[in-house]
Amino acid sequence: MTVFSDKWSARAKQSGFSMIELMISMVISLVLIAGVVSVFQSNKRTYITGDALAEIQENVRIAYDYIAREVRMAGSGYSCLANVTTVQNMLNSTDFDFNFAQPLEAYDNGNNLPAALSGVVKSGTDALVVRGTYGVGAKLETELDNPSASLKVTSIDPPPMGVDDIVVVTDCRTASIFQITNFSGNGNSGSDNVVHNTGTGTPGNQTKNFIYPFQAGATVIKTRTIAYxxxxxxxxxxxxxxxxxxxxxxxxxxxxxxxxxxxxxxGVDTNDDGLPEGYYTPTQITDGSIGAEWSDAISARINLLVRSIDDNVVDSISSYTFNGKTITPTDKRMYREVSFVVAIRGRLQ
Structure with missing residues (x-):
């Protein structure tokens, strides 16, 4: 009898889980899995949101670097701290791309755009135009002979300018803008010969006669027009x-x-105290309603609306505010308004 009882006892010990125990184990497992899934989804949402925010911040940084650099240097080179009183445009054209007498201007809400920007600017958005100099400048070696189709400038290696470049020569009182039609460089010794004849190039020069006898030491440097x-x-x-x-x-x-x-x-300064009396839209400056001109602008405030590239970044559609207006989007992207002010160095007192 003892042996029989021991056998049944051993079998009882090997009978496994009961149905209730199995169900309890399954419930516990489901709870654990649900917790893991919840943590995973939360981490995924956090990652998506953080990645979208980082993407927006990076895009803003790139936009700021491009725009701020150009606005800061608007008119640089031939404005010379706003001391230039006369700008001679010797080119055959003074239209949008070559209107160097206007270092800074803008167009409001995509209206009254020049032909160069017509059809490409998004409706309701502003366009910014900056004109100025860039690169390395060379110095006049001798006083200009007038009329003369050539200038002698200090030789630089590599040459900072060449054929077809549009350049300005200035002494910070007067500036003349022309296109180079021929260039003879001598490496890093002697002087280079900059020719600006008529009858060739695009847009080409209408004259080779300077209105001012620039002296040795005046700067010759490349110019360009940039629109954003x-x-x-x-x-x-x-x-x-x-x-x-x-x-x-x-x-x-x-x-x-x-x-x-x-x-x-x-920011417009109309009393020459170096401080803006207020901030005005491009239309208010262009139409003269505030009694100021573009030459009175000493700073620019740029408001950008930036959104994430991917959709379904936020949990639900939510309104945002841009330029003083509340807007409700139709997607679940992340939107951010960014504003920064850039001073125009050449116009600061």
């Missing part, structure tokens, strides 16, 4: 574009995607 605007890229997305005119021709590049809108106001 919001357009539509190949993916059908809004983006910030740059249109640059150099050597008589223009080139357009996409700077960064995700920029939805750009609104501009300008």
């Amino acid at each position: 605007y919001i357009g539509t890229n190949a993916n059908g997305e809004s983006a910030l574009f740059q249109r640059a005119t150099d050597q008589g021709s223009s080139d357009t590049i996409e700077v960064v995607e995700g920029i939805q809108d750009m609104q501009l106001t300008f």
Whole structure:
């Protein structure tokens, strides 16, 4: 009897889980799995949100670097701290790309655009135009002979300018803008010969006669016109574009995607105290309603509306505020308004 009882006892010990125990184990497992899934989804949402925010911040940084650099140097080189009183345009054209007497201007809400920007600027957004100098300048070696089709400048290696470049010669009192039609460099010794004849080039020169006898030491440096605007890229997305005119021709590049809108106001100084009396839209400056001109603008405030490239970044559709207006989007992208002010160095007192 003892042996029989021991056998049954051993079998009882090997009978496994009961149904109740199995169900309890399954419930516990489901709870644990649900917790793991919840943590995973929370981490995924946090990652998506953080990645979208980092993407927006990076796009803003790129846009700021491009725009702020150009605005800061608007008119640099031939404005010489706003001391230039006379600008001679010797080119055959004074239209949008070659209107160097106007270092800074803008167009309000895509209205009254020049032909160069017509059809590419997103409706309702502003366009910014900056004209100035760039690169390395060379110094006049001798006083200009007038009339003369050539200038002797200090030789630099590599040469800072060449054929078809549009350059300005200035002594910070007077400036003359012309296109180089021939260039003879001598490496890093002696002097280079800069020729600006008529009858060739685009747009070419209408005259080779300077209105001012520039002395040795005056600067010769390249110029360009740059426009920034919001357009539509190949993916059908809004983006910030740059249109640059150099050597008589223009080139357009996409700077960064995700920029939805750009609104501009300008700090205007009408009493020459070096401080803005207020910030005004491009229309208010252009139409003269505030009694100021573009030459009175000493700073620019740039408002950008930026959104994430991907959709379904936020949990639900939520309104945002841009340029003082509340807007409700139709998607679940992340939207941010960014504003920064840039002073125009050449116009500060």
